[in-house]
Amino acid sequence: MATRKTSEPFWWLLFAAGGMVAALLVPVHLLVNGLAVPLGWTSISHARMLALAGHPLVKLYLFVLIALPLYHWAHRFRFVLEDLGLHGWRTPIAILCYGGAVAGTVATLWVLWGI
Amino acid sequence: MSDATITLEVTRYRPGHDREPHPQSFEVPFQKDWVVLDALNHIKDRIDGTLSYRWSCRMGVCGSCGMMVNGVPKLTCAAFLRDYRPGPIRVEPLANFPVIRDLVIALDDFMEKLRRVKPWIIRAEEKPVSEGEYRQTPAQLETYKQFSMCINCMLCYAACPVYGLAPAFVGPAAIALAYRYNLDSRDEGYRLREPVMSDAVGVWECTFVGECSVVCPKGVDPAAAIQRSKLAGATDWLLSMVMPWGGRR
Amino acid sequence: MSEPRVERPGLYYPKLPTTWWLRNTNYFLFMLRELSSVFIMVFLVLFLVELYRLSQGPKAYGAYLETLRAPGWIVFHVVALAFALYHSVTWFKLSGVVQVVRVGERQVPPSLVTAASFALWAVVSIVLLWFMVRG
Known part of the structure; x- marks a missing residue:
């Protein structure tokens, strides 16, 4: 049986790294940035947030925090769609999901560049 | 032997005759030391000799008596009737495999x-x-x-x-x-x-x-x-x- | 890619319905686990928008936080938090099984690897919490 060269290991590594980042870091950010700050349990002033996000190391951290889990999403969502019976659409699904993650990575770089 | 019985809903499929599999009910004696495979053997020996299924060692070693029992893949030699009381117990061929006949799948x-x-x-x-x-x-x-x-x-x-x-x-x-x-x-x-x-x-x-x-x-x-x-x-x-x-x- | 399989005449080929994941609890929990990634992704996109608004000045940043106060977004974040926690728990449990850690010739039991991951998660979360809310 002929075997095909596949890019799966590449995407799987990004998925695994993104899943780990999401598991370790996302819950606390969801709690603080998604609930505590909007609900006024705590406040992070514009000046302080800007000073924080402007620091190169924090920028690097934010890049890892946002970009990597996008690949985790892309990988899982791609297989969810396939598991829901869309096997005939494998290639377009993969392009859309991973393409979305790449677009998100570029957007993250652009936003962080502008801070 | 008590008078208690339990019902098995067994999937039947005759190639060239049936378009698709369908269930058939059999009432078998309920024995607390019987497994689903014993019940199938009872059906084949006493009720309907045309029932087809695979089995061999009946002690969880040969791996040939796998079937879906109430929708879960099981070795039927290790699935006790008493765990499925009061029944009925659905017995189907292993899921995801082509069916050759009744409970026999293509390997x-x-x-x-x-x-x-x-x-x-x-x-x-x-x-x-x-x-x-x-x-x-x-x-x-x-x-x-x-x-x-x-x-x-x-x-x-x-x-x-x-x-x-x-x-x-x-x-x-x-x-x-x-x-x-x-x-x-x-x-x-x-x-x-x-x-x-x-x-x-x-x-x-x-x-x-x-x-x-x-x-x-x-x-x-x-x-x-x-x-x-x-x-x-x-x-x-x-x-x-x-x-x-x-x-x- | 999967080629269509050659079907032999006489055999019955069962088709798995697309609702297979409603057939048992484990399948359903698997689907929830996979879909947690969608909620995490949406949260991160919202967070990215917040950072973008941050770069536009105090007014834009304040307006965005005001938007996030809407009941709909609060509900979303509560649901997303539940999914994110489910992701963390399942991730650490499964990665303990996947990642074989050896000390000498012996394999460290997966439960111990998972416990260590949970401990790391707690420490990282507390440090980040302290870093974000102090002063």
Whole structure:
């Protein structure tokens, strides 16, 4: 049986790294940035947030925090769609999901560049 | 023997006659030491001799009596009627496989995949028998032992939605066995199995539903074998990227 | 890619319905686990928008936080938090099984690897919490 060269290991590594980042870091950010700050349990002033996000190391951290889990999403969502019976659409699904993650990575770089 | 009975709803399918399988009910004596296989044998011996199914050892070793019992893949020799009281008990052929007749499924696909992963010890160079056996420490045995318990009963394939949706997938048991030989200190066949494992229909097809490991009657963990093979494959790939001159094992 | 399989005459080929994941609890939990990634992704996109608004000045930043106060977004974040926690728990449990850690010749039991991951998660979360809410 002929075997095909596949890019799966590449995407799987990004998925695994993104899943780990999401598991370790996302819950606390969801709690603080998604609930505590909007609900006024705590406040992070514009000046302080800007000073924080402007620091190169924090920028690097934010890049890892946002970009990597996008690949985790892309990988899982791609297989969810396939598991829901869309096997005939494998290639377009993969392009859309991973393409979305790449677009998100570029957007993250652009936003962080502008801070 | 008491007068109590229990109903089995058994899937019937006669090739060339039925368009699709349909259930047929049989009332069998309820005995607390009977397993589903005993009930099927009772049906075949006493009620309807045309019922077809596979079985052999009736002690959880041969792996031939796997069927869906109430929708769950089970060895019918280990599924006690008393655990399904008051019934009825649905007995269907193993899911995801083509049905030949009644409860008998086609094995060809699994057998072909099993051969493809070369589940035997491969040596770069065999040493002559006169030089003695290939020795192994207990710790080396321990690394792969649980994966060697597989009896090829195919319950894991019946539990795997990925195999159900994409039958080309090499599947849990075959990959677990490939992994078992890859882990074996006496084996040198990693490179030969890799093309099958790292193929698009190999380990990468798995989405880690994990049900294969839940239904395994022998405590094998095929899901872990597949994910660990992904990790090994991905590490290999990464090494070959950063060290193209030979980072691969 | 899977080629269509060659079907032999006489055999019955069952088709797995697309609702297979409603058939048992484990399948359903698997689907929840996979879909947690969608909620995490949406949260991160919202967070990215917040950072973008941050770069536009105090007014834009304040207006965005005001938007997030809407009941709909609060509900979303509560649901997303539940999914994110489910992701963390399942991730650490499964990665303990996948990642074989050896000390000498012995394999560290997966439960111990998972416990260590949970401990790391707690420490990282507390440090981040302290870093974000102090002063």
